[in-house]
Amino acid sequence: MEHQEAAMCGVIGKGVVLAVSLLMLPACGNKDDAGKDLDQNQNQNETVLIDSEGLAGSRYYRKLDPQGEVLPVQSASWSCVLDQRSGLIWETKSAEVGLQHSGNTYSWFDPDVAGKEREQGRKNGGECSQSECDTLAYQNSLNGSKICGRVNWRVPSRAELKSLVEKDKAQSKPMVNGFFFANTLPEGYWSKNSYQDYKVYAWGVLFSNGREGYGYKSSSLHLRLVSDSDDILAQKASETQ
Secondary structure, X not given: OEEEEEOOEOEEOOOEEOOEEEEEOOOOOOOOHHHHHHHHHHHHOOEOOOOHHHHHHOOOEEEEOOOXXXXXXXXXXXXXXXXXXXXXXXXXXXXXXXXXXXXXXXXXXXXXXXXXXXXXXXXXXXXOOOOOXXXXXXXXXXXXXXXXXXXXXXXXXXXXXXXXXOXXXXXXXXXXXXXXXXXXXXXXXXXXXXXXXXXXXXXXXXXOOOEEEEEEOOOXXXXXXXXXXXXXXXXXXXXXX
């Protein structure tokens, strides 16, 4: 296992500079489809106790199954999380090595950014499994897998990503609802937004302290994609309350 430093720096307030140390994990093979299906079937009927985080988060979060259907809050296995406040659907992260492994990291890359080539970021600059390791490649891979029946997964905006921060968790890390967003690391996650004054940087959020920061697009940070919900799913989710 290799431990590397990746700079994600930003001025927050006056003179506060953020830096994140990322855990870089090696890629390895994944289960065959038969084994994966067996695990999913076994987990579908398992439940977990609803702790204080689960009780608080259940006011607005809903768990979704691999097809995007709403699950009971006590379900032990889920694939996505619907935030009823924003109508956004978030992918979950896994402790198992694979496409959605929590330890995967990615460089920031978007060839549609106008300007100099280096402002588009860097291709395949992270360490991950089952895709090339940049934000665009991961987005394409997750859309190809049709997680939760969605094919419109994208990198979140700064505001969308910051909406996951739980401010009342200042004494614990990561600053996110751990009941719904298990396997989140107290480290940096990319947003889609370039730093306006110097576009070789992009914005992200540090879930160790809930603050925003910016870092070189060639750096390796984590990534959690988001998808837009629809009226039918929103109605189903409201009926489970």
